[in-house]
Amino acid sequence: MTAGTNKLVNVGRSTYIHYGHAQDFGYDGDKGPSHWGEQYNSCTGKHQSPININSLDVKKVNLPPLVFQGFDVAPRETNLTNNGHTVVVTMESEVTPTVSGGPLSGVYEYSQLHFHWGDNDTFGSEDMIDNHRFPMELHIVFYKQEYKNARTALNFPDGLTVLAFFYEIAPEDNPMYQEFIELLGNVTGSHLSERFETPPSLKDLIAKDLLHYYTYDGSLTTPPCSEVVTWIDFKEPILLSHAQVQAFRALEDEEGHPLTHNFRPVQPLGDRVVLYNTDELIKEVDLDEEHPAEPEGVDTNKIDTPKSDETISSPKDPSLRKHPRNAASSPIMNRWSVLGALLALVWTVFSCSDRC
Numbered sequence: 001m002t003a004g005t006n007k008l009v010n011v012g013r014s015t016y017i018h019y020g021h022a023q024d025f026g027y028d029g030d031k032g033p034s035h036w037g038e039q040y041n042s043c044t045g046k047h048q049s050p051i052n053i054n055s056l057d058v059k060k061v062n063l064p065p066l067v068f069q070g071f072d073v074a075p076r077e078t079n080l081t082n083n084g085h086t087v088v089v090t091m092e093s094e095v096t097p098t099v100s101g102g103p104l105s106g107v108y109e110y111s112q113l114h115f116h117w118g119d120n121d122t123f124g125s126e127d128m129i130d131n132h133r134f135p136m137e138l139h140i141v142f143y144k145q146e147y148k149n150a151r152t153a154l155n156f157p158d159g160l161t162v163l164a165f166f167y168e169i170a171p172e173d174n175p176m177y178q179e180f181i182e183l184l185g186n187v188t189g190s191h192l193s194e195r196f197e198t199p200p201s202l203k204d205l206i207a208k209d210l211l212h213y214y215t216y217d218g219s220l221t222t223p224p225c226s227e228v229v230t231w232i233d234f235k236e237p238i239l240l241s242h243a244q245v246q247a248f249r250a251l252e253d254e255e256g257h258p259l260t261h262n263f264r265p266v267q268p269l270g271d272r273v274v275l276y277n278t279d280e281l282i283k284e285v286d287l288d289e290e291h292p293a294e295p296e297g298v299d300t301n302k303i304d305t306p307k308s309d310e311t312i313s314s315p316k317d318p319s320l321r322k323h324p325r326n327a328a329s330s331p332i333m334n335r336w337s338v339l340g341a342l343l344a345l346v347w348t349v350f351s352c353s354d355r356c
């Protein structure tokens, strides 16, 4: 992710709120990633991003559902800005989107979204999966609500979360990105902004499967490289055509050169463990076995046991947010809670298009 801009109050030339003096960096030569540590100590830290995620070396978990609010609300105003490092989307909305649940403790509020890409379709994403780079990556940046703004949140290890989505090339244009791509042509020069005629909701821009994701603790992927980010990398990619991705490569940096690539090389994983949120554990349970009477003394405060359709909670049900973080992966999980988890997950999949 990039810390180039925070919430834009008045979009236009030189109206960015910077996180300190982190604008003097680039992706090549003297300003390139291998030199960032000379000016920004954190860039040489032990918990940096991006990383390569080895899918055979992740810890599979069933985290509580992520809770997305305001993702389906079209903002009142949305602006697109070329900040010389990437293109940043900021929005003014009646309902500021928030995310909570999953690996997160507390509520995180939308700050901005931006992109990372490469010179051609064979690379461009920052995180890699099994040494594979995708052609582009979306970072939706949120700061922890209690820290009031993204700049202050940089001082806390749990200050930010980034929802990351990979892109893959499809034969057809993605219609949800049509206006976005058109506006890119108007912000080719650094520090130019454009306003959306029809602001998209966040839901319009992201993938549908929000259940399967990798998560780990890392950093900003641009200076000052602060190690304050809970990364949530969704498995399902977003599809764009080659021409749509190509439009990003026409943007120019602050020196007027084509911004053909803006991804940082992967950093050592170190002592970190990457979690993978999955429903796979459920498959290990024999659901055909006769259900015993619910034993007394078993902790049923993990996932509510559904006794009828009415009791199957949506992931957005606030009651689910009270559950402990790793409840579903507890070794004492009983069959009833497993059945509850299965039904809740099925509900998630089939209701996601309306609710997420």
Ligand SMILES: [Zn+2]
Residues within 6 Å of the ligand: 001, 002, 114, 115, 116, 139, 221
């Ligand atoms: Zn980024």
